[in-house]
Amino acid sequence: MDRVPEVAVIGAGIVGLCTAYALAERGTTARVYERGLPGHGQSSGQSRIFRHAHDDARLVEFTRQGRAVWDEWADRLGAELISQDGVVALGGTVPGRLRTLRDVGGMTVRSLDSAEVHAHMPLLADYSGPAMLDEDGGAIRTRVAVERLAAALGDSVVTEEVISLRPTGHGTVEVRSTAGREEYATVVVCAGLGTARLARDVGLSLPVQPAAHVRLTFQVRGAPPERVACLQDSSGDFGEVGVYAAPYPGNSRYAVGLSQTVEIREDGSFADPEALAALNDRARDYVARALPGLDPEPVEYLHCWVTSLPWSEDGMAVWEADGIFFAAGHNLFKQAPRLGRALAGAALAEGLEDDLRPAAELGRSG
Template identity: 60%
Template sequence: MGAGIVGLCTAYALVEREIAVRVYEQSVPGNGQSGGVSRIFRHAHDDPRLIGYARESRAVYEEWGARLGVQMVSEDGAVAIGPKVDAHLPLLEEAGVAVRRLDADELAERIPLLAGYDGPAMLDERGGSIRTPDAVRALTGALGDAVVVDEVLALRPVGDGIEVRSGGRTDRYDRVVVCAGRGTAHLARSVGIDIPVRQGAHVRLTFVVRGEPPTTLATLQDSSGDFGETGVYAAALPGNGGYALGLSQTTQACDDGSLLVPGELGDLAERAAAYVGRALPGLEPEPVDVRHCWTTELPWGEDGVAVWDQAGLLFPVGHNLFKQAPGLGRKLAAAAAGEQLGPELRPEAMLGRS
């Protein structure tokens, strides 16, 4: 249940197995935590296990894109600058990822919007901007009538199946995969599972490129601090006429969804815009679009991911999952089909730990 990117990928992977599915979504598919015009696909992670997962997902994105007739990830690459380059580069090389250091001249070619910078920089050649609306539309279209507009209120194990009660129906299924974003922990609690997730909210701004859009526009992750921030990411819109940018920092939310510091989202937006003024002179300084969304982060790291598995119910939880969704979806589909869930996805494995 849930038609964000993980739910859609899981459902499509089940259809690949010729298993009938139903996807419950209370609003527009891809409009919750998966919302926005673009995301970064990157292989770089602190946990080498996630590098392998990313390689799998990149291959699946390419496979599904070819099948469904849409480009899901751009070919412009992913650039990282700052001290994290020195930590991530050897891990990526060891995993066989096509990655290399960039000098200042090639960095300027890859991201011509960027102000002068001559510190550590690298290019992940198979990274790029995820075409989020295109990916969501293609998967939703492929699933067709399997996606229903309804809100799930309750679920429970009944006999050898799972009962799902939604706004307009009661159904029973063999297995249920709960991909409900911020609602996943709430539904898990109703069947006795306490997921230790930190909830928050995040803001991303979109800026227009000055002049003619560049032919190549890689994604950006900036941990340098040279431009006043140490956690920045940005990804290009289709056609490279815009750049969507945010800070990795979030504002904390209570379990009921109320924000501890409601004004902090505005502060984060102002900091992101100020960063653009310092670091990206190739962008118009005023944002033309804003995207707010919830975040669900596990205690062991911002890239942490785990799946709680109990009595026919699967509860995947994590943050930054758009890049991992196809590979994760296939693993969830395999578990829903009766195969063993991989041990690295169980909570005790702390996949994605920093």
């Protein structure tokens, strides 16, 4: 590119891609720095859950608005980005979250009896506890979303690792990468595990907690069901209290992950080297008990880094310093288009939304 864009976006995961795309729809070209392939860090995998259910009503509303952006972009990009099969949630958190969803409004949610649970989740073993259906939820087609957004951005995405950021003192930010240096009016950092490191360049200490996550994929036994919902299981009835699962396109495979993660040290090593293997075993055991519609032998293993904030596993926030915005949080794939538009607005000097500031602790329960 001959002319240096006004905005740099660091990281071509789903949040970075959505931020750059949101800037482009407003006529501003961003340069997106990514050291590897777009969407192969924290955004990796074939499927994620889009769910409205959260403990914080503000985050429920943010997510509701985000679903509208997903639908708008699906039409523009010419692809299904979220399936139409809904999300089934199980466990004691259901009544409270159902009340929150209904209080916020604008979503189709309802409680389910055991027969309805089986109708929407034919892969699941018998279950008779609290359950609900989020009809407007579904499986995010993660690979399709990343590929369509990256294609739309074209050569705005460059394969360069950013080494450091430095405010110049005359209203710009210097970005030093493996390929050189450039100056930008604004920088948005969505670099996953690398966000906290780059924030230290401008004196910010982000309270992100890095960890490793496990997600296994299993083959459906027999013919794939025509429809199968995503699953959020906090019941404990099948031996685990934090399980997320989503179908692949075509419903022949189902990805299952535990909400537990494995702690890593400051240098990136594991505090307990055996913990990752233990999570693999627990996920397999859960499938054997809870999902008899799946072959219990995994066909794929996904291990990836995650970054969470101390007030909630669904927490998210954006820090601002010297013309640079740092976005951090966990479970951000479903929020990415709405968050991307908010970051684009902030980068264009429209101000950062109050709920995204760290003091708001967006996602906190209670």
